[in-house]
Amino acid sequence: GNSVTQMEGPVTLSEEAFLTINCTYTATGYPSLFWYVQYPGEGLQLLLKATKADDKGSNKGFEATYRKETTSFHLEKGSVQVSDSAVYFCALIDSGGGADGLTFGKGTHLIIQP
Amino acid sequence: NAGVMQNPRHLVRRRGQEARLRCSPMKGHSHVYWYRQLPEEGLKFMVYLQKENIIDESGMPKERFSAEFPKEGPSILRIQQVVRGDSAAYFCASSPFRREDYEQYFGPGTRLTVT
Numbered sequence: 001g002n003s004v005t006q007m008e009g010p011v012t013l014s015e016e017a018f019l020t021i022n023c024t025y026t027a028t029g030y031p032s033l034f035w036y037v038q039y040p041g042e043g044l045q046l047l048l049k050a051t052k053a054d055d056k057g058s059n060k061g062f063e064a065t066y067r068k069e070t071t072s073f074h075l076e077k078g079s080v081q082v083s084d085s086a087v088y089f090c091a092l093i094d095s096g097g098g099a100d101g102l103t104f105g106k107g108t109h110l111i112i113q114p
Numbered sequence: 115n116a117g118v119m120q121n122p123r124h125l126v127r128r129r130g131q132e133a134r135l136r137c138s139p140m141k142g143h144s145h146v147y148w149y150r151q152l153p154e155e156g157l158k159f160m161v162y163l164q165k166e167n168i169i170d171e172s173g174m175p176k177e178r179f180s181a182e183f184p185k186e187g188p189s190i191l192r193i194q195q196v197v198r199g200d201s202a203a204y205f206c207a208s209s210p211f212r213r214e215d216y217e218q219y220f221g222p223g224t225r226l227t228v229t
Contacts, residue, residue: 004156036220043118043205043220044157052146066158090157100170114188 005027006090006105013080014113021075021108023064023090031094033057033066033073034102038087047075047088085112118145118208118221119188126227129226131198133193137223139208146189147218148181151203163189196228 006023013019025031032051035046048057053068062077073090090105119138127133137165139146148160162170163183174181177195183189203225207218 034217040224043120043222044207045219045220049217077185100162100212101149102157103159104149104156106156 002031002092002094002103004090004092004103004105006088006108007037009087009108009109010111011108012111012113015082017080017112019077019080019089019110021074023073023075023105023108025073025090025092027071027079027092030076031037031092034063034091034093035073036077036089036104038089038096038107041048041095044089044099080100080110082112083104085110094102117205118205118219120204120224122223122224123183123222124225125229127196128196128229129197133196133228134225135148135191135193135204135206136222137189137191137208138207138221139189140210143208143210143219145209145212146183147209148171148189148229149205149207151205151223153202157205160191168210193226196226198228201226201228210213 004025025105034049035047038044048059050057050066056065064073064075066079087109089107091102093102121136144165146163149157151157159173161174161181166185178194180192204225205222207220209218
């Protein structure tokens with residue numbers, strides 16, 4: 001079946017630090033990959049996505065590249081802000097795997113200190 | 115354009131009662147997904163519905179849980195005879211297309227507490 005593994009949190013960084021959150025996946029078919037962000041008390045918002053190998057998704061200074069050879073989709077940002085504090089979820093959807101829903105990692109809680 | 119709406123936001127039920135969670139998708143969206151977020155776990159897919167049809171319920175528990183998306187009105191996730199293990203956040207998402215590369219838009223969730 002499909003699965004997503006991402007680094008456990010919480011991850012605590014100082015403002016303006018470089019961020020990497022690792023994400024690897026297993027999939028039956030050829031999935032599309034997503035990063036979602038969840039702020040306290042809210043639902044998930046799409047941060048970025050990539051639908052084929054070597055695609056780079058980017059938004060709000062965040063980037064992730066679809067690496068088929070390493071089955072990875074690591075999230076990066078060059079300089080984090082306090083407002084980036086949230087829970088980040090890596091996810092995939094794989095029509096070849098049968099289910100129509102997203103498969104999520106467990107989430108990484110990011111805390112940015114001023 | 116209003117986003118995905120869920121109500122209630124918080125629901126408290128005693129063991130053995132029924133819980134009904136409602137989801138109104140974004141305007142123009144006819145595809146609805148339900149997910150459950152248990153403590154210390156990630157979100158798990160439960161069911162995918164289109165208007166009047168259940169398309170994929172591979173993530174639904176076999177007993178006590180049901181879902182519908184009628185021609186008119188919101189989608190409903192129904193949990194009969196709730197137990198403490200049903201305490202979780204339930205999220206609904208919607209999409210205009212059934213395409214794996216298309217975004218699902220999430221609601222704010224319903225937090226169910228079973229006492």
